[in-house]
Amino acid sequence: MSRAPSAIVIGLGAVGSACAAALASVGCRVTAIGDPRRSTTRRSGGYLLLQSKFPGPLLDLAARSLELFDDLAREAPHLGYRRTGSLLLAADESEAARLHVRVRALRQAGVPLQWLDGDTLRRIQPGLSTAVDAGSFCPLDGQIEPSALAEHWRHVLLKRGGQIVESPLSELDAEPAGGFRAVGPEVDVRGELVVLAGGPWSPPLAANLGLTLDIQPRRGWLFRAVADRPIASCPLLGGDYLAAKSSTRAYEVAFNLQQFSSGEVVLGGTREFVGFSEAGGEEARREVLRVAARYVEGLDRLEWDSGAAGFRPWAPCPYLGRTEVAGCYLACGFEGDGVTLSAAAAERIAMQVVEDGLTTA
Ligand SMILES: Cc1cc2nc3c(=O)[nH]c(=O)nc-3n(C[C@H](O)[C@H](O)[C@H](O)COP(=O)(O)OP(=O)(O)OC[C@H]3O[C@@H](n4cnc5c(N)ncnc54)[C@H](O)[C@@H]3O)c2cc1C
Numbered sequence: 001m002s003r004a005p006s007a008i009v010i011g012l013g014a015v016g017s018a019c020a021a022a023l024a025s026v027g028c029r030v031t032a033i034g035d036p037r038r039s040t041t042r043r044s045g046g047y048l049l050l051q052s053k054f055p056g057p058l059l060d061l062a063a064r065s066l067e068l069f070d071d072l073a074r075e076a077p078h079l080g081y082r083r084t085g086s087l088l089l090a091a092d093e094s095e096a097a098r099l100h101v102r103v104r105a106l107r108q109a110g111v112p113l114q115w116l117d118g119d120t121l122r123r124i125q126p127g128l129s130t131a132v133d134a135g136s137f138c139p140l141d142g143q144i145e146p147s148a149l150a151e152h153w154r155h156v157l158l159k160r161g162g163q164i165v166e167s168p169l170s171e172l173d174a175e176p177a178g179g180f181r182a183v184g185p186e187v188d189v190r191g192e193l194v195v196l197a198g199g200p201w202s203p204p205l206a207a208n209l210g211l212t213l214d215i216q217p218r219r220g221w222l223f224r225a226v227a228d229r230p231i232a233s234c235p236l237l238g239g240d241y242l243a244a245k246s247s248t249r250a251y252e253v254a255f256n257l258q259q260f261s262s263g264e265v266v267l268g269g270t271r272e273f274v275g276f277s278e279a280g281g282e283e284a285r286r287e288v289l290r291v292a293a294r295y296v297e298g299l300d301r302l303e304w305d306s307g308a309a310g311f312r313p314w315a316p317c318p319y320l321g322r323t324e325v326a327g328c329y330l331a332c333g334f335e336g337d338g339v340t341l342s343a344a345a346a347e348r349i350a351m352q353v354v355e356d357g358l359t360t361a
Pocket of ligand 1: 017034035037043046205312339
């Protein structure tokens with residue numbers, strides 16, 4: 001192919017923006033499209049965790065993303081990226097036993113986890129409750145500000161000559177002569193290739209191309225407050241977080257807490273299959289604070305906001321890469337890991353596009 005191919009990227013969240021920037025860097029002329037009313041990334045936490053993964057391909061992808069974030073943070077220090085480490089906490093013996101099994105499995109996979117007792121944990125993190133009697137520390141983990149990250153990649157895309165269109169899409173079609181066409185009130189664009197990164201809204205767009213995706217919105221509430229003291233020097237998670245994440249029950253709640261350098265603390269969270277409903281924030285806040293009290297003291301004394309519900313794109317397994325429709329690539333279904341996996345997912349898509357001979361790179 002002798003000239004730059006045109007690419008449509010659907011999605012301006014962390015994943016879509018990363019893919020758009022990556023495609024522009026391998027020589028595509030990219031138009032990235034997003035509906036400004038829809039975004040999981042804007043309502044996301046910013047944990048970048050290895051110790052919340054099972055050994056296997058997603059753990060490897062997360063580790064690669066963290067390496068890419070190290071490089072990114074050097075050119076963009078405003079993203080709030082820090083390798084703070086993360087703590088998974090056990091507030092009773094059975095939680096500790098389950099956590100310890102995972103620690104052994106992850107250590108065998110090369111993740112350098114440290115197993116700490118309650119007193120050591122309280123020395124590192126003074127506000128922890130006296131019930132916390134063990135926990136694992138992953139020094140490789142980190143955090144980032146998700147909206148700033150997505151915005152940064154959109155900025156990179158523009159610098160590399162790409163375009164951004166804010167519009168819902170009503171149609172995405174494969175053209176009879178090859179390539180794709182995306183149509184919405186503010187856009188009518190053709191591309192030789194398309195990347196679908198529409199988060200939990202991906203299935204109807206994929207269906208237009210004859211692809212069936214098993215992605216469902218999994219609601220999560222996050223609550224924010226400003227604290228005038230350090231509460232979480234790194235992401236803190238309850239030992240039950242892993243079970244909640246991997247379960248498919250209609251309702252789960254598990255403790256997680258993050259603090260940014262501004263002092264802002266972000267507390268979660270629920271995992272609920274309730275479609276795109278945003279009802280029930282008050283009840284969710286009570287429940288999240290009740291669970292959080294097992295791990296950290298005094299959180300109920302902060303002034304929490306009324307919360308925001310985001311919709312994780314749940315799938316049995318993420319959809320990443322080329323499809324049976326030539327020129328169509330998927331980057332969706334990352335549930336609670338899309339921010340973490342975005343950098344490596346985008347790298348994978350760009351590599352496949354190059355391998356498939358669709359670019360000049
Ligand atoms: C409460 C909560 C906490 C989380 N915490 C973390 C965390 O700590 N770490 C982590 O890694 N992940 C976390 N996640 C998960 C993470 O937020 C998601 O996996 C990630 O945001 C998905 O990014 P995305 O780009 O795939 O989707 P989105 O951010 O949802 O972006 C989808 C894009 O597609 C566009 N789009 C969809 N349909 C259309 C259409 N028809 N027309 C035009 N545009 C369309 C949307 O407008 C949007 O731009 C959390 C999620 C929630 C809800």
